[in-house]
Amino acid sequence: MEVVDILKKYSKDIDVEIENSLGTVDPDELQKSTQHLIKAGGKKIRPSLVVLSSEAVGGSAKDALKTAAAVELIHTFSLIHDDIMDKDDMRRGKPSVHIVWGEPMAILAGDTLFSKAFETVLETEIDGVSYERVVNALKTVVDSCIKICEGQAFDMCFEGNFDVKEEEYMKMIYKKTGALIAAATRSGAIIGGGSPVEVETLTAYGRLIGLAFQIQDDYLDVASDEENLGKPVGSDIVEGKMTLMVVHALSNASADDKKEIVSILKADKDTDVDRAIELFEKYGSINYARDIALDNVDQAKKLLETLDESEAKVALAMIADYVLQRNH
Amino acid sequence: MEVVDILKKYSKDIDVEIENSLGTVDPDELQKSTQHLIKAGGKKIRPSLVVLSSEAVGGSAKDALKTAAAVELIHTFSLIHDDIMDKDDMRRGKPSVHIVWGEPMAILAGDTLFSKAFETVLETEIDGVSYERVVNALKTVVDSCIKICEGQAFDMCFEGNFDVKEEEYMKMIYKKTGALIAAATRSGAIIGGGSPVEVETLTAYGRLIGLAFQIQDDYLDVASDEENLGKPVGSDIVEGKMTLMVVHALSNASADDKKEIVSILKADKDTDVDRAIELFEKYGSINYARDIALDNVDQAKKLLETLDESEAKVALAMIADYVLQRNH
Numbered sequence: 001m002e003v004v005d006i007l008k009k010y011s012k013d014i015d016v017e018i019e020n021s022l023g024t025v026d027p028d029e030l031q032k033s034t035q036h037l038i039k040a041g042g043k044k045i046r047p048s049l050v051v052l053s054s055e056a057v058g059g060s061a062k063d064a065l066k067t068a069a070a071v072e073l074i075h076t077f078s079l080i081h082d083d084i085m086d087k088d089d090m091r092r093g094k095p096s097v098h099i100v101w102g103e104p105m106a107i108l109a110g111d112t113l114f115s116k117a118f119e120t121v122l123e124t125e126i127d128g129v130s131y132e133r134v135v136n137a138l139k140t141v142v143d144s145c146i147k148i149c150e151g152q153a154f155d156m157c158f159e160g161n162f163d164v165k166e167e168e169y170m171k172m173i174y175k176k177t178g179a180l181i182a183a184a185t186r187s188g189a190i191i192g193g194g195s196p197v198e199v200e201t202l203t204a205y206g207r208l209i210g211l212a213f214q215i216q217d218d219y220l221d222v223a224s225d226e227e228n229l230g231k232p233v234g235s236d237i238v239e240g241k242m243t244l245m246v247v248h249a250l251s252n253a254s255a256d257d258k259k260e261i262v263s264i265l266k267a268d269k270d271t272d273v274d275r276a277i278e279l280f281e282k283y284g285s286i287n288y289a290r291d292i293a294l295d296n297v298d299q300a301k302k303l304l305e306t307l308d309e310s311e312a313k314v315a316l317a318m319i320a321d322y323v324l325q326r327n328h
Numbered sequence: 329m330e331v332v333d334i335l336k337k338y339s340k341d342i343d344v345e346i347e348n349s350l351g352t353v354d355p356d357e358l359q360k361s362t363q364h365l366i367k368a369g370g371k372k373i374r375p376s377l378v379v380l381s382s383e384a385v386g387g388s389a390k391d392a393l394k395t396a397a398a399v400e401l402i403h404t405f406s407l408i409h410d411d412i413m414d415k416d417d418m419r420r421g422k423p424s425v426h427i428v429w430g431e432p433m434a435i436l437a438g439d440t441l442f443s444k445a446f447e448t449v450l451e452t453e454i455d456g457v458s459y460e461r462v463v464n465a466l467k468t469v470v471d472s473c474i475k476i477c478e479g480q481a482f483d484m485c486f487e488g489n490f491d492v493k494e495e496e497y498m499k500m501i502y503k504k505t506g507a508l509i510a511a512a513t514r515s516g517a518i519i520g521g522g523s524p525v526e527v528e529t530l531t532a533y534g535r536l537i538g539l540a541f542q543i544q545d546d547y548l549d550v551a552s553d554e555e556n557l558g559k560p561v562g563s564d565i566v567e568g569k570m571t572l573m574v575v576h577a578l579s580n581a582s583a584d585d586k587k588e589i590v591s592i593l594k595a596d597k598d599t600d601v602d603r604a605i606e607l608f609e610k611y612g613s614i615n616y617a618r619d620i621a622l623d624n625v626d627q628a629k630k631l632l633e634t635l636d637e638s639e640a641k642v643a644l645a646m647i648a649d650y651v652l653q654r655n656h
Contacts, residue, residue: 025474025478026478026482027478027481027482027485029481029485030477030478030481081435081436081439084431084432084435085431085432085435085436086432103412103413104412104413104414104484105481105484107409107412107413107435108409108413108477108480108481108484110439111409111438111439111442111473111476111477112474112477112478114439114442114473115470115473115474115477116474118446118466118470118473119467119470119471119474122463122466122467122470125463130459131458131459131460131462131463132459134459134463135450135453135459135462135463138446138450138466139447139450142443142446142447142450143447145439145442145443145446146353146440146443146444146447148439149358149436149439149440149443150353150354150355150358150440152436153355153357153358153433153436154354154355156432156433156436157355157357
């Protein structure tokens with residue numbers, strides 16, 4: 001079985017839960033704006049992790065479907081609001097929600113998805129999951145939402161600050177990207193009735209692959225090609241984005257090289273991308289990022305070994321590898 | 329005891345819960361933007377209703393404090409996002425959050441308050457309230473959040489539509505304003521361990537005073553004076569806002585008068601305010617709105633009579649009257 005088949009396995013059931021949740025939103029314009037990005041597709045890695053984590057601790061897939069849908073709703077909410085904040089006009093090959101419906105409706109669409117996500121987790125109780133598990137799963141999901149907001153705020157505050165330490169950068173990407181993936185695996189393990197050790201193991205697994213996912217994103221921007229990326233190589237450099245490579249290079253470079261990297265990042269033009277990559281290579285920053293991503297995935301897979309054997313466990317290990325295999 | 333003393337009674341404890349909730353938000357800029365409107369004051373009617381509703385069914389005030397704080401956080405979240413959408417630059421006598429920190433940080437501040445509200449309700453469980461009550465209180469709060477978003481979307485969709493029916497208007501203000509007040513009383517009754525009948529009674533009470541609250545707002549815009557309002561009389565007319573009086577007048581006026589009212593609402597100037605008020609009076613629309621508000625408050629107070637005697641019940645009746653006594 002390939003990862004794409006694993007992700008497809010529950011995709012339809014997750015879509016049904018999402019449709020049940022958003023199908024009642026009124027008025028029609030608000031409903032359509034909440035459904036826009038979801039209908040545009042997406043790999044559904046996060047919701048699949050919820051379901052697989054429930055199964056990996058001996059729980060059912062069915063019990064975890066609503067929480068899985070909720071995690072996808074939260075991911076979608078954050079994309080819509082981030083696109084407004086970052087002025088990104090395209091998402092998943094379609095115009096962003098604020099481009100189609102305007103900023104006010106896009107803000108509301110995000111808020112609605114956010115509320116609907118919590119409603120969906122709470123409805124798990126109707127399916128017969130205990131109140132205690134519902135409360136604990138929801139605590140996990142809510143906590144990740146706070147972290148997503150904090151991570152985005154840190155990201156905004158880092159803009160134009162070239163003295164960001166690696167530790168600060170890692171904290172930012174953990175909050176912005178890692179926390180929701182960790183919440184996916186943790187809430188799945190809780191709903192599935194995992195033991196405290198199993199819950200912590202799957203939380204740590206989620207956190208590690210979440211970080212690897214973001215670092216791989218940074219890495220691909222300089223190591224992949226335009227065809228696979230769907231955007232020019234080095235876009236992050238042109239946009240002056242903070243990445244693990246930038247943070248590493250800046251803290252290891254000579255004074256002159258540091259000055260040059262900063263000026264390229266500030267320049268907002270694509271002619272210096274090759275030179276920036278050359279400087280990243282000079283300080284081993286590209287390999288450094290790749291090694292950290294690899295190490296995170298290795299650790300994540302080692303953690304899985306402590307769980308009982310199951311198909312879900314095999315699938316989770318494959319997803320960990322997939323994080324680094326993808327080229328876009 | 330006056331209403332202002334009732335609202336003051338729990339204000340400090342509610343503030344402590346809010347401070348506990350927001351005091352951990354990181355980075356500093358995000359924390360400050362979430363606290364901005366809360367520090368600017370506010371009457372704290374909604375959180376007081378949560379606490380009083382818990383007490384009115386024989387529950388404790390202490391158990392309800394976290395949910396009370398959550399309701400105030402949600403109210404604040406909706407003000408911040410509404411001010412962005414409606415381009416309102418001032419709130420509670422201070423510049424709006426998006427004016428001080430910019431739109432991206434204001435969107436995030438709202439999202440953070442939203443997440444923090446749910447976290448705060450979930451922490452009620454640590455105080456010893458049962459998982460079942462926490463889940464049911466949270467369902468109520470989450471449901472009101474969905475309605476707030478839908479109500480704001482309807483409000484935006486109604487703009488420039490002069491064929492809105494009274495029924496549609498009432499549904500919009502119920503969602504936008506009434507639902508959160510109903511969620512305040514309902515969640516308080518649930519946390520306090522009210523019987524199903526008590527919970528439904530306090531929900532209906534909250535819904536009725538919530539509607540009266542919004543209609544009174546509409547009414548004061550033409551019936552109060554600039555000194556009390558803190559803004560010119562007839563601002564809603566100048567802004568072309570839909571109010572119960574507008575809806576009533578438009579559906580009762582002659583073709584010519586209807587045309588005149590619409591042209592005044594579209595005109596965006598303050599010279600025709602007196603003429604609009606004259607036309608509202610001609611069709612009895614001002615008294616109509618006032619009567620509906622009065623009737624809602626009467627019904628709300630009658631519902632309270634079915635509850636056991638308590639100080640909290642007396643306070644709730646006083647708050648119902650207060651909704652119509654206030655002049656700003």
